Amino acid sequence: MSITQKIKDIENELSRTQKNKRTEYHIGLLKGKLARYRAQLVDQIAKSGGGASGASFEVAKSGDARVALVGFPSVGKSSLLNLLTDSESAIAQYEFTTLTCVPGFLTLHGARIQILDLPGIIRGASAGKGRGRQVIATARSADLIVMVLDAGGHPKQKEYLTAELETMGIRVNRQKPNIGLRVKTSGGVQINSTVPLTQLTPELIKHLIHDYKIFHCELLFHEDAAPEDLIDIIELHFRPSSRQYLRCMYVYNKIDITSMEELNELAHQEHTAVISCELKLNLDNFVRQLWNELGLVRVYTKTRGADPDFVEGLVMFQGATVNDVCLQIHRNLPSIVKHVLVWGRSAKYNPQQVGLTHQIEDEDVIEVVKRITAD
Numbered sequence: 124m125s126i127t128q129k130i131k132d133i134e135n136e137l138s139r140t141q142k143n144k145r146t147e148y149h150i151g152l153l154k155g156k157l158a159r160y161r162a163q164l165v166d167q168i169a170k171s172g173g174g175a176s177g178a179s180f181e182v183a184k185s186g187d188a189r190v191a192l193v194g195f196p197s198v199g200k201s202s203l204l205n206l207l208t209d210s211e212s213a214i215a216q217y218e219f220t221t222l223t224c225v226p227g228f229l230t231l232h233g234a235r236i237q238i239l240d241l242p243g244i245i246r247g248a249s250a251g252k253g254r255g256r257q258v259i260a261t262a263r264s265a266d267l268i269v270m271v272l273d274a275g276g277h278p279k280q281k282e283y284l285t286a287e288l289e290t291m292g293i294r295v296n297r298q299k300p301n302i303g304l305r306v307k308t309s310g311g312v313q314i315n316s317t318v319p320l321t322q323l324t325p326e327l328i329k330h331l332i333h334d335y336k337i338f339h340c341e342l343l344f345h346e347d348a349a350p351e352d353l354i355d356i357i358e359l360h361f362r363p364s365s366r367q368y369l370r371c372m373y374v375y376n377k378i379d380i381t382s383m384e385e386l387n388e389l390a391h392q393e394h395t396a397v398i399s400c401e402l403k404l405n406l407d408n409f410v411r412q413l414w415n416e417l418g419l420v421r422v423y424t425k426t427r428g429a430d431p432d433f434v435e436g437l438v439m440f441q442g443a444t445v446n447d448v449c450l451q452i453h454r455n456l457p458s459i460v461k462h463v464l465v466w467g468r469s470a471k472y473n474p475q476q477v478g479l480t481h482q483i484e485d486e487d488v489i490e491v492v493k494r495i496t497a498d
């Protein structure tokens with residue numbers, strides 16, 4: 124039996140099994156198994172390499188950040204790319220108009236953002252339908268996924284798409300489960316938790332762990348984890364690249380053909396924008412939100428006694444430190460830094476003298492003071 128078939132069988136069994144005290148353990152095991160088969164599937168796809176089997180489209184990553192447009196067919200992905208960038212991707216009424224990856228560039232606050240228009244995916248994409256695996260594999264390389272949805276479409280479209288991404292190892296807008304795992308050579312399975320565990324029992328945890336041939340380890344739960352969270356942590360232990368935690372924003376297109384009530388409900392969801400490509404409605408708001416969701420920061424440099432260079436800023440991701448900034452300027456720079464002066468949001472006073480570990484914020488200005496070296 125193929126892995127896809129096994130996955131389908133378990134999904135069916137899960138949907139048939141009623142949730143109660145007596146079935147809890149069984150459901151936990153099924154969820155664990157499901158997560159394992161999905162991981163195997165992703166692995167198989169990764170190993171099988173080229174073609175429609177799951178390698179990503181070959182478009183070189185370029186610019187300061189990459190955004191992937193992911194959605195069902197004919198929701199308006201290409202229409203959106205054409206409006207945001209100077210690229211031209213074919214638009215038509217029929218499904219699967221786009222058959223490959225079409226890149227374009229959007230310049231925003233001095234940052235060059237690569238936007239990828241992709242073929243539409245359908246339910247079952249992760250199991251090999253259409254170009255789905257290739258699309259999702261490409262989405263994995265993005266810094267932000269923009270899920271393009273139809274404002275008048277199926278009420279579960281977002282849920283279905285999210286499930287396809289999940290199957291391929293992509294977790295959107297979620298943190299890595301807060302579970303510590305330390306594999307050891309003796310001592311059995313030791314379980315500790317800082318919060319009550321309502322979804323896992325010690326037997327279930329041991330069963331799931333033993334399935335991976337781990338017999339000695341220390342587990343420390345910092346959250347009320349589900350079986351699939353534990354599987355994620357075990358999979359990450361063996362293959363750090365098997366799970367990707369990505370940012371995602373949702374955009375509902377075609378609001379020109381929905382009612383005000385529907386629109387109002389959609390617009391209030393988290394990480395969500397509503398637009399119409401056809402009537403060019405609300406695009407400015409969408410772009411503003413896109414910038415926020417990307418989490419980019421700009422840093423300007425200055426030399427002593429001179430004005431900051433506000434033309435050629437550096438673009439980094441939120442959380443970047445002075446060290447990251449120095450590295451971007453020159454790979455040897457951090458080793459000759461004496462200290463750095465910072466003006467702006469991250470500074471307690473202007474300027475503040477900081478070290479390499481200082482975290483920068485949007486629109487900071489920095490001046491690097493070098494150590495005097497022998498040469």
Ligand SMILES: Nc1nc2c(ncn2[C@@H]2O[C@H](COP(=O)(O)OP(=O)(O)OP(=O)(O)O)[C@@H](O)[C@H]2O)c(=O)[nH]1
Pocket residue numbers: 194195196197198199200201202203213214215216217218219220221222241242243244376377378379380398399400401402
């Ligand atoms: N009413 C309305 N139609 C739109 C809007 N945006 C796009 N369309 C139409 O929707 C159809 C599909 O648009 P595309 O941009 O080709 O959609 P896509 O998601 O790229 O489609 P595939 O590449 O086939 O997956 C076209 O007929 C567009 O003219 C919109 O805001 N409102």
Ligand SMILES: [K+]
Pocket residue numbers: 196197198214215216217218219220221
């Ligand atoms: K289309």
Ligand SMILES: [Mg+2]
Pocket residue numbers: 200201202212213214220221240241242243
């Ligand atoms: Mg298209």
